[in-house]
Amino acid sequence: MVKVGIVGGTGYTGVELLRLLAQHPQAEVAVITSRSEAGVKVADMYPNLRGHYDNLSFSVPDVATLGGCDVVFFATPHGVAHALAGELLDAGTRVIDLSADFRLQDAEEWAKWYGQPHGAPALLPEAVYGLPEVNRESIKGARLIAVPGCYPTAAQLGFIPLLEAGLADTSRLIADCKSGVSGAGRGAKVGSLFCEAGESMMAYSVKGHRHLPEISQGLRRAAGGDVGLTFVPHLTPMIRGIHATLYANVADKGVDLQALFEKRYANEPFVDVMPAGSHPETRSVRGANVCRIAVHRPQGGDLVVVLSVIDNLVKGASGQAVQNLNIMFGLEERLGLSHAALLP
Amino acid sequence: MVKVGIVGGTGYTGVELLRLLAQHPQAEVAVITSRSEAGVKVADMYPNLRGHYDNLSFSVPDVATLGGCDVVFFATPHGVAHALAGELLDAGTRVIDLSADFRLQDAEEWAKWYGQPHGAPALLPEAVYGLPEVNRESIKGARLIAVPGCYPTAAQLGFIPLLEAGLADTSRLIADCKSGVSGAGRGAKVGSLFCEAGESMMAYSVKGHRHLPEISQGLRRAAGGDVGLTFVPHLTPMIRGIHATLYANVADKGVDLQALFEKRYANEPFVDVMPAGSHPETRSVRGANVCRIAVHRPQGGDLVVVLSVIDNLVKGASGQAVQNLNIMFGLEERLGLSHAALLP
Amino acid sequence: MVKVGIVGGTGYTGVELLRLLAQHPQAEVAVITSRSEAGVKVADMYPNLRGHYDNLSFSVPDVATLGGCDVVFFATPHGVAHALAGELLDAGTRVIDLSADFRLQDAEEWAKWYGQPHGAPALLPEAVYGLPEVNRESIKGARLIAVPGCYPTAAQLGFIPLLEAGLADTSRLIADCKSGVSGAGRGAKVGSLFCEAGESMMAYSVKGHRHLPEISQGLRRAAGGDVGLTFVPHLTPMIRGIHATLYANVADKGVDLQALFEKRYANEPFVDVMPAGSHPETRSVRGANVCRIAVHRPQGGDLVVVLSVIDNLVKGASGQAVQNLNIMFGLEERLGLSHAALLP
Amino acid sequence: MVKVGIVGGTGYTGVELLRLLAQHPQAEVAVITSRSEAGVKVADMYPNLRGHYDNLSFSVPDVATLGGCDVVFFATPHGVAHALAGELLDAGTRVIDLSADFRLQDAEEWAKWYGQPHGAPALLPEAVYGLPEVNRESIKGARLIAVPGCYPTAAQLGFIPLLEAGLADTSRLIADCKSGVSGAGRGAKVGSLFCEAGESMMAYSVKGHRHLPEISQGLRRAAGGDVGLTFVPHLTPMIRGIHATLYANVADKGVDLQALFEKRYANEPFVDVMPAGSHPETRSVRGANVCRIAVHRPQGGDLVVVLSVIDNLVKGASGQAVQNLNIMFGLEERLGLSHAALLP
Incomplete structure (x- = not known):
């Protein structure tokens, strides 16, 4: 125990x-x-x-x-x-x-x-960056874990397969991310009030959000070099959930993106690559330690769109923290994290 | 298994x-x-x-x-x-x-x-009416269980201690109940649309709702005689949850209502009598098989107000059904139902 | 001007x-x-x-x-x-x-x-209590107006026809009221956060809310004597709106309640008595200076149920204030207040 | 009349x-x-x-x-x-x-x-495309107006100043758009239910949405040539509102984007270019015939981000239709459309 x-x-x-x-x-x-x-x-x-x-x-x-x-x-x-x-x-x-x-x-x-x-x-x-899908081996022996932020988890898991495979133009990556209000915490701020955040949508911190350098750092590792990232977070009128819509140029149209993603995450207990053509909903991960991902190439063009959803409080925070605990202490990685999401 | x-x-x-x-x-x-x-x-x-x-x-x-x-x-x-x-x-x-x-x-x-x-x-x-707090023994040997409705569960659990103790004027009971929209099911009805049920509140079926005779039947059993019940259901802009606000005349002002409720449910794994003065929130039971109850006597008057909340899909439906399964098959009653509610 | x-x-x-x-x-x-x-x-x-x-x-x-x-x-x-x-x-x-x-x-x-x-x-x-449906003549000459509270507006307008007609048992009136979160104001309080008040329902201040004496004062005037009122306010996950569900004993079953209400408010520009059997929605008054009312006698019993809805920020506050201005300054009472509610 | x-x-x-x-x-x-x-x-x-x-x-x-x-x-x-x-x-x-x-x-x-x-x-x-900010003169004499779609209104008004000025790389424009549920209409569809669309976020029609060719047509006009557009619509848990987040490469870093936008819309009664650094909220246009726009260049890079919000039912549909009526019939363009948005 x-x-x-x-x-x-x-x-x-x-x-x-x-x-x-x-x-x-x-x-x-x-x-x-x-x-x-x-x-x-x-x-x-x-x-x-x-x-x-x-x-x-x-x-x-x-x-x-x-x-x-x-x-x-x-x-x-x-x-x-x-x-x-x-x-x-x-x-x-x-x-x-x-x-x-x-x-x-x-x-x-x-x-x-x-x-x-x-x-x-x-x-x-x-300090080990606690994204198990990247650093599992380092986590095993770690004494100090930095659990990734919510946006960085969703964005990195969505971009990584493209970057590790060297497929994307790394100079112009875009992460258009939408977060539920719980991402702003339980502090009594006017902007987080029901009557301010409800029934409305807005971007914020377009000039520069603290998760930008964290995402960039992770993408640099995956890409093996510098990246140019534009990150636009949005506040969405829901309690939990992050929806990352990721854009990357992939000139090579011969690559089977669905297979690439499925292979990258084949052994990952908490990343679910959905069938081709899917549109993951944030509610499908509510309360669960799962990242669901779908990859699209609209109109067969150069631009690839990756959709990546998590519960910001679970895979984006506390669930991922427990996943790290399991790995650090040699426990089965799914322990305490195997329940299904709450839907509806 | x-x-x-x-x-x-x-x-x-x-x-x-x-x-x-x-x-x-x-x-x-x-x-x-x-x-x-x-x-x-x-x-x-x-x-x-x-x-x-x-x-x-x-x-x-x-x-x-x-x-x-x-x-x-x-x-x-x-x-x-x-x-x-x-x-x-x-x-x-x-x-x-x-x-x-x-x-x-x-x-x-x-x-x-x-x-x-x-x-x-x-x-x-x-057929056994599957409200374990009333019929546990009958459920054990039953072949056919009728799982109580959502409103009836919240209303009966709130009224029962008063009625079984013979304390309430049974001729004029009021159940003012508020339900989340999932109570209306997944059918594609205009009234259940996000843009119809959202950001609004309304009563419905004031003339007579199908849960009225079910609640009355249960209250008659508890009271040992006829009851006069007014039941007004309301549609509330949330997905899950029932909040029953119950009114009953209790002329005897010497009775310790808090003690009465605590004693009645002392051994119940899924009924939580909250401390005196509490106001249970429906979110405190979201996803969990729990009914939380508080009892008030405003301004020390004759009218007692009982607040009773459940998740309509769990203690008000599927969770209660599993609770019945556990009892029927001699399993520990909490099996599969011991997780905490999802908050926020 | x-x-x-x-x-x-x-x-x-x-x-x-x-x-x-x-x-x-x-x-x-x-x-x-x-x-x-x-x-x-x-x-x-x-x-x-x-x-x-x-x-x-x-x-x-x-x-x-x-x-x-x-x-x-x-x-x-x-x-x-x-x-x-x-x-x-x-x-x-x-x-x-x-x-x-x-x-x-x-x-x-x-x-x-x-x-x-x-x-x-x-x-x-x-000081004149600025409920035009009761005090219009006094408002005309007033220098100082106390605009009624939101709950008191909805509750009084619903009860008044019964009380003025001497029909209700005034010793046991109940106002079960549901308010949107904007009623709590724009102050940065934890309880008003999106993630606290959203997707949940709760009663509050059951012990005694400041609007209780205000409602009682108005009902005493209408009844011409003391009243016994139980008032239970609830917080509802919507921005605007109050839904008052009012209960009163009316032993006389011969009275035509629909006609009574229609007659009482026949000349009121901002009270809408809906057709018999109606269930007013709060969204039907969103942004508008209207109180919509329906009156029911469920199962033909003694207990009458009145449903009364307003927008707490309009007829429950600022709209009513402008209505008072119009009356005080001899302007047409509807001036600036004639727009329709925003639906959906 | x-x-x-x-x-x-x-x-x-x-x-x-x-x-x-x-x-x-x-x-x-x-x-x-x-x-x-x-x-x-x-x-x-x-x-x-x-x-x-x-x-x-x-x-x-x-x-x-x-x-x-x-x-x-x-x-x-x-x-x-x-x-x-x-x-x-x-x-x-x-x-x-x-x-x-x-x-x-x-x-x-x-x-x-x-x-x-x-x-x-x-x-x-x-048929005249009824976007007054582009076609006002043609609308004046028109017999048949095609009122623009909701997404197309928000997206075109945001992109147009860049394209008309020849500043953007037209081969890779991205419109990441978020819509309230009323955009899906009042039809009784499962996907539009409160319990399906509430408390969740999802992209849809990434493969190709019907508004794509309409937006592209408008952008081609503004650019004076072909454009490459990726359009990803999202369903957002709110009733009204569209938030378009638009991405375009603008290599010329000397241009004063704020001045460009302000000049383009200086005489437009229903386009509000917000101060530099702003993040428009959809609720700031709820119920009003206004498009509010802000333009950003994050981290001083090549990628320009335009934020454009409208109420999909007003400037995105019925309000714009009335605006067209006013123009067609020689009335003051603001007639019937001058009220402020409903906030909160």
Whole structure:
């Protein structure tokens, strides 16, 4: 039984970790922290967890207690894991960070996009980017995992087969992505209100979104060189879900794209390449740790369109974090993650 | 392993049965029927099930095949179970009917509300109303279960403690109930369109809804006599969920209502009496087989208000059906039903 | 041309006033105040107003400037109008207050429900409760209008015909009301987030909501005596709309309720008594200054059910405020308010 | 007073025409037809219109009656206007067709995309594509107007300034478009159900959508030559609104795109070029006849991103139709269309 700690469990990725771990047969949440909610029972804050964690309360974060866990998840704003991860690793506790703190390998680039110095550059060399479809072997031995962002997961899984095969013009990739509102977190912001985000659609951060360098970094690895990426995120009036619509020039019209994608993900438990001609719906992955992908070449032209959907809170965050836990601790990768999506 | 058949699996209760049974360790779906979709793979119709039922296709309903199952669920419009249940029972197959066919004990009343003669009145004496919180013992030995309707489940569970204790004025009970749109099924009706049911609220069937006699029947049993019930259902712009707001006069102000409810449901795995002062949200039971209840006496007056929420597709249909299966087959009652609700 | 000022125009009732007044041929917004947004153009904050108020900016509230208006609307939290109304009246400016400050005639009751002393009790005797269907004559000569709350508008208009006719048992009236989320305002509260209020339904403030004494006060007037009211508000996943489901005992079964309601509202431009058997939808009044009502007697019993719907931001706030302006200034009552609801 | 007829007024564009024309001071709806609803009062079908069209009922379409109108709108499925437009024109009645019947100038291309022969090719030469921002002069004298589709309006208005200026690489234009569900009409289709389209996002018709040739035709005109366009429409869980995200290569980095757009639309009453850096929301045009546009050049690269939003039922259909009416009949272009959008 893996003993789990969670730092910052009051947000949506926190409650989603709790929901998933409640069904996990080999993991147990021993401690969950929140400064603002210390002393409050988890089930009092999240009534969906009543009957599951009736004896678990939020506590003030404390390295000694957390250090008694086998692994600690960070479901925190950026900066927090920087401050605590080192001590936990020293205590022999592994760290799975759902925040952005260790996603970018370059501390200066991190500082530029997050507007503050990187707080733990010494840890960067050993941080593993926790996208199992790319880094499974490294994850196995890792002590520190940077769980990919939601947009980056959907975008990378959709682009990777084209880039690894060297098929796409890497100078002009486009990721037009649509996210549900839960991607903005549980913070009380006007823009996330029901009456602001409901019944409307808008692009945001077209000038530059923090997930842009993360996606680019992953695509560079896949392509083996520089890439030119335009990333336009949109806010969509739904709670969960990301729909990435990806555009790439593939001049070679002889290649069987469907076969390429199916082969790339043949052994992946959580990537579903749908039949040719499909249009994946985000609801088909709601609550499930799955990325469903379809690949199209409209009108037989040069431009290939990849459709990639995930639940931003599961494969885009907490589910992927649990998948990393399974891999790190030598467990069956599907453990606790095998349930079907909730539809309708 | 219980061998399961499903008749009419293309609707929302059908797909929900499949979702729940996919996680059930002691049940296996052997056959699923649909005349209109015969030959279609289940996972082609419901992509959330891809990876779970990849070899299961809809077939034309056939008593011989269904008769090879231990139990058959009917997830059909009313009338279908009337026609087939008898043959299946003769073949030694138990029947769990999610439709309204065997819910009313009086065939004439059924005929009046459903506008056609009852098709299997001879089976009524042995049909057990599958509300485990009331009929658990009868369910154990039953061959034929009538799974309660969604509104009736929420309303009965909320009223029962008051009525069984003889505390309420039974002549004037009110159930003001709000349902998500999935309660109207997957049929292509104008009133269920996104642009008709979205961003709006309305009452319907105030003159008389088919669930009225079912609720009344259950309340009569609990009260040990006649009841006067006003039932007003409302359509609410959400996919899943029922919120029943129940009103009853309780003249005795000395009674501890909170204690009464907690005691009544102390041993019930799927009824959660919330702390005094609570306001249960339907999302706290989304996807879960739970009824959450709170009891209030506003301004200390005579009128007691009970708030009762369920997911209409789970505790209000398919989850309750699986709960019945567990009881009938001597399995642990929580099997396949222990996951937490999806929130947010 | 009536010269209009608006205090506190950044919330939803403020922007709705602007939307409505933009179409009003006899009123002109001369000044709009907001401490937090002073200097910001109205159209920069609310892009739907681009092209309508391109030269109007928020300014710091200032009695001298406001006092130059013919009438000032308060679209503020409670307490603000208490502080400013007197000075404006002294300056000869009329006041239409959309907040709760002057709705209750009893200053002590106000203090009890709002948790602070009433700030302007001396003005209470001349404050007119701005429900035109009841107080039209008083509104004509009024200097200070208290615009009714949203729930109180829907509930009173539904109950009044029964109570004025002396038909209902006034000791046990029930108002089960459902509101869209905009009723909670534009404040950044967790409970109003898209991911909290969406896809869910809940009751709130069952113990006692501030609109309870306001509704009771209006019903007492109509009944000519004390009333016993239970009021249960619910939060509904839609932006606009209130659906009030009202219950009252009417022992006299000989009365023609449909005729009663039609007669009561025969000359009311903004109350629509729908045909017998109707179920009004909130969307049928979205954006429009209309209350639609239907009256039912289910199963011919003693209990009468009235369904009453409004748009909480229009007939429940800003539209009703403009209706009061029209009456106060001797304009045609429909001016600026005659457009149809937005459907779908 | 322009005497107006409407053919096929039961769908969403029909009710929207009625809503808009109810506020139009110079137009009057004399006849509205629907075979299926003949004899039904308009206000009985659309309760938002109660009080506006109380004496107007649907009638069986009849050329003699329609021919007595000054202008007839077709709010019908494709094919209907083919059959009737000629006779009406012969009778001296002008025709504004909201369907696709006369949008493509090439009858063979029409036949290919709509799967049936063009029914009135002889009328094509005089049909004017009713995009006032392009064809205002031709509209003035026109007898037969083809109102542009919803996606084509949003996409063309966004691309046109770049193409007319010869700035974009026309060989690789991308229109990633998101539509609310009302774009699918009021037909009772499973895919348009609340429980299917709600809380989900999907692309559709990636292989080829009927609006592709219409957009391409318009872009060819603007570019003065062939264009290569990839068009990916998406279904979004909102009732109204289109958000077009447009991508074009503009190698010339010296050009002031903001100035270009502002100049192109300086005199357009219904195109709003937002300030640099803006992200238009679809709700900012809800119910209003406006297209709001913002232009971006992310990271200063070659790829220009244009964001263009409309209400698909207004500027994307019925509002644009009324705008055409105003132009055709020499009325002020804003007549009946000057109200602000409904927000929130």
